[in-house]
Amino acid sequence: xxxxxxxxxxxxxxxxxxxxxxxxxxxxxxxxxxxxxxxxxxxxxxxxxxxxxxxxxxxxxxxxxxxxxxxxxxxxxxxxxxxxxxxxxxxxxxxxxxxxxxxxxxxxxxxxxxxxxxxxxxxxxxxxxxxxxxxxxxxxxxxxxxxxxxxxxxxxxxxxxxxxxxxxxxxxxxxxxxxxxxxxxxxxxxxxxxxxxxxxxxxxxxxxxxxxxxxxxxxxxxxxxxxxxxxxxxxxxxxxxxxxxxxxxxxxxxxxxxxxxxxxxxxxxxxxxxxxxxxxxxxxxxxxxxxxxxxxxxxxxxxxxxxxxxxxxxxxxxxxxxxxxxxxxxxxxxxxxxxxxxxxxxxxxxxxxxxxxxxxxxxxxxxxxxxxxxxxxxxxxxxxxxxxxxxxxxxxxxxxxxxxxxxxxxxxxxxxxxxxxxxxxxxxxxxxxxxxxxxxxxxxxxxxxxxxxxxxxxxxxxxxxxxxxxxxxxxxxxxxxxxxxxxxxxxxxxxxxxxxxxxxxxxxxxxxxxxxxxxxxxxxxxxxxxxxxxxxxxxxxxxxxxxxxxxxxxxxxxxxxxxxxxxxxxxxxxxxxxxxxxxxxxxxxxxxxxxxxxxxxxxxxxxxxxxxxxxxxxxxxxxxxxxxxxxxxxxxxxxxxxxxxxxxxxxxxxxxxxxxxxxxxxxxxxxxxxxxxxxxxxxxxxxxxxxxxxxxxxxxxxxxxxxxxxxxxxxxxxxxxxxxxxxxxxxxxxxxxx
Amino acid sequence: xxxxxxxxxxxxxxxxxxxxxxxxxxxxxxxxxxxxxxxxxxxxxxxxxxxxxxxxxxxxxxxxxxxxxxxxxxxxxxxxxxxxxxxxxxxxxxxxxxxxxxxxxxxxxxxxxxxxxxxxxxxxxxxxxxxxxxxxxxxxxxxxxxxxxxxxxx
Numbered sequence: 001x002x003x004x005x006x007x008x009x010x011x012x013x014x015x016x017x018x019x020x021x022x023x024x025x026x027x028x029x030x031x032x033x034x035x036x037x038x039x040x041x042x043x044x045x046x047x048x049x050x051x052x053x054x055x056x057x058x059x060x061x062x063x064x065x066x067x068x069x070x071x072x073x074x075x076x077x078x079x080x081x082x083x084x085x086x087x088x089x090x091x092x093x094x095x096x097x098x099x100x101x102x103x104x105x106x107x108x109x110x111x112x113x114x115x116x117x118x119x120x121x122x123x124x125x126x127x128x129x130x131x132x133x134x135x136x137x138x139x140x141x142x143x144x145x146x147x148x149x150x151x152x153x154x155x156x157x158x159x160x161x162x163x164x165x166x167x168x169x170x171x172x173x174x175x176x177x178x179x180x181x182x183x184x185x186x187x188x189x190x191x192x193x194x195x196x197x198x199x200x201x202x203x204x205x206x207x208x209x210x211x212x213x214x215x216x217x218x219x220x221x222x223x224x225x226x227x228x229x230x231x232x233x234x235x236x237x238x239x240x241x242x243x244x245x246x247x248x249x250x251x252x253x254x255x256x257x258x259x260x261x262x263x264x265x266x267x268x269x270x271x272x273x274x275x276x277x278x279x280x281x282x283x284x285x286x287x288x289x290x291x292x293x294x295x296x297x298x299x300x301x302x303x304x305x306x307x308x309x310x311x312x313x314x315x316x317x318x319x320x321x322x323x324x325x326x327x328x329x330x331x332x333x334x335x336x337x338x339x340x341x342x343x344x345x346x347x348x349x350x351x352x353x354x355x356x357x358x359x360x361x362x363x364x365x366x367x368x369x370x371x372x373x374x375x376x377x378x379x380x381x382x383x384x385x386x387x388x389x390x391x392x393x394x395x396x397x398x399x400x401x402x403x404x405x406x407x408x409x410x411x412x413x414x415x416x417x418x419x420x421x422x423x424x425x426x427x428x429x430x431x432x433x434x435x436x437x438x439x440x441x442x443x444x445x446x447x448x449x450x451x452x453x454x455x456x457x458x459x460x461x462x463x464x465x466x467x468x469x470x471x472x473x474x475x476x477x478x479x480x481x482x483x484x485x486x487x488x489x490x491x492x493x494x495x496x497x498x499x500x501x502x503x504x505x506x507x508x509x510x511x512x513x514x515x516x517x518x519x520x521x522x523x524x525x526x527x528x529x530x531x532x533x534x535x536x537x538x539x540x541x542x543x544x545x546x547x548x549x550x551x552x553x554x555x556x557x558x559x560x561x562x563x564x565x566x567x568x569x570x571x572x573x574x575x576x577x578x579x580x581x582x583x584x585x586x587x588x589x590x591x592x593x594x595x596x597x598x599x600x601x602x603x604x605x606x607x608x609x610x611x612x613x614x615x616x617x618x619x620x621x622x623x624x625x626x627x628x629x630x631x632x633x634x635x636x637x638x639x640x641x642x643x644x645x646x647x648x649x650x651x652x653x654x655x656x657x658x659x660x661x662x663x664x665x666x667x668x669x670x671x672x673x674x675x676x677x678x679x680x681x682x683x684x685x686x687x688x689x690x691x692x693x694x695x696x697x698x699x700x701x702x703x704x705x706x707x708x709x710x711x712x713x714x715x716x717x718x719x720x721x722x723x724x725x726x727x728x729x730x731x732x733x734x735x736x737x738x
Numbered sequence: 739x740x741x742x743x744x745x746x747x748x749x750x751x752x753x754x755x756x757x758x759x760x761x762x763x764x765x766x767x768x769x770x771x772x773x774x775x776x777x778x779x780x781x782x783x784x785x786x787x788x789x790x791x792x793x794x795x796x797x798x799x800x801x802x803x804x805x806x807x808x809x810x811x812x813x814x815x816x817x818x819x820x821x822x823x824x825x826x827x828x829x830x831x832x833x834x835x836x837x838x839x840x841x842x843x844x845x846x847x848x849x850x851x852x853x854x855x856x857x858x859x860x861x862x863x864x865x866x867x868x869x870x871x872x873x874x875x876x877x878x879x880x881x882x883x884x885x886x887x888x889x890x891x892x
Contacts, residue, residue: 094783097845144770145770145782146769146770146782146783146784155845171782176849177849192770192780192782193779198848198849199849199885214780215779215780218778218779220777221884237780238771238773238780239773239778239780244778246777246778266778268778
């Protein structure tokens, strides 16, 4: 027996394609149990069956082609390893569940580093306990969703380890009747159910990315699940839940990121048994339609130290009822309007989530049609002003946190970078947060049809009114890729309003397209292309590192230390943002805007709060970004900024474009005047004044220099006059007069 | 001749209209969009999709025949017609006159393993081929349980 085993372990069989004496199936049949087959690159025509313990190693990625007949590779024996193959072209029968690899009645199977393509089901385990499925790629058929098979399916296959796999376009990843599975570091995209658990106990789900599925993870009739450090992104379908539970008990959900789902968390009859623990802790739940959606009878769920960040509704019930029967103590709510007088970090008044419109909607579902419309907003504000009915309180947090909890969501990549003790930044996010909500820009299949070919940004007939006043009245603007365009005009010309309309922060008339996408209809997709640097940031007490890490967590990226270093922010990591100089604040804003590498940057008066040195440095940074291909649109009323950066100047006045000119022509055309501040030696001050007045300038003194106003394109003339009189000007600052 | 054709068309339209007006019709399911009333999952597979219509005209949609039975048991609504799909033809049929094969080898969306057939002989043939037993509606209502008592297992 020992001898046989040793023999088997020594048996290495080399298989090459096109061998006239022996096909791969024949080699498998001839191999002794326990042997290793080294299968070399090329195409092998199947289907194939492995009915004894064997190890198949693909060298140079050999292809197993099922020729469209049934399952490509069937495993019917324990301890089979299949590594490094392309497995393709299964049958198409949903009835027979044709798969790439099917392991049936086979314990301890290892499937590693295989690429499954053009298969109905991907990897299918039936009664196959203790399987290891690692680093495989499964791409489903490009057929309607109803005709697809599952990317990965486990059926009565407990103790599986499923790690580092990526699936796209499959129907579901199914884990049914299979206890104690571990799913770690997988990426499941574009399917129906990212993961569907049913009748599974004791499962671990860690560090996975669920992106753009109908539902990220749905857990049904299961017990003892822990979900940690997963990212639930962009589940935006009609029932687009990030993570959903039905009839489940003993659940821990910790340190996950929920971003941009229709509803981040859905609860139906969970916990099922009274007193069974269901805990959500330290999750970041941001920018979802609904943060937590629960059926009315859900009770006894614990929410601790979660961050509820700018969800359209932080929590809601489906149908009538409240969420008061769960424990909401000690979370951070971005819409908390209370205060912390005793400075203990806990708000002194409870957080109460309520919403007027919802109570109406529950009574009259057709009102859902108005969901998210100005009509709804009007109704809400009316109800707040004139409480003609009592808004329903949905939940209460008696001890809301003033600062977000100390722990970060564990990053899916294993990066444990914490974002510690963040301050409140609602204003910041309201102003700029949407800018970071882009997914990496994807090519739009109909860009060409929808936009002027060369435009990356196209504004047509833009109008915006605040009360009686028109801030923008009919503006057209085209920006081409790689261009730097300045919006020029005095304060009140409408520049900032235009930028905010482009960002979708203001509701405007007219059309705005970013890379072909209508900002109003496809705002989210459009904003993926834009990074926004506002005029001023409100960061409160966050440190630089906290700020960077928070936004990185939100974006699902890591903070890139080289970029932080390149922007000269490294030495300031532990400084509170409010203590930074204007220049450093602006660099931080740029670092945030550049997260996710958007092709377009919008900048609102980028140098408004900077001194001369910082301005010069900032401009050179922006020039560098432009040289790297970024498209820039910025508002400005500083000539040197425009002349140093812009390719084109759009001159605005009273909400309209009055001219489009070159930066060189700007000074002249606008008849601009610059206000100079000349620094002079104190003893020369009086003589300098006399020299300049003699040349026709009117001057004023500020103690250590003179202030005078000159035509913008004649700034150096007074310096020359003084030079000729033997007075040296030590320094000069200037700005344009409005 | 032409008049007779027109008359026939008119008659046919009249009959069609009467038929439509006479009772509930199977509801339309938007596959890939509509969720199951019991489990909340999106209904994708017409072979297993089921529905009932209440006497006051409300439709309930299900992704699995078993979910319809369980939901009805919980809510006891006043149902006018129960519908299931014939597993092979995928046509809507009246569930009360259908024959059901209950088999662990039928992988239905919620694991009940139920397939419906409009006639007994096809149901029996299917049960012979795949294993399982044939049940009528009354038995189904009585016997259907969630497929796996997960909570009773350790």
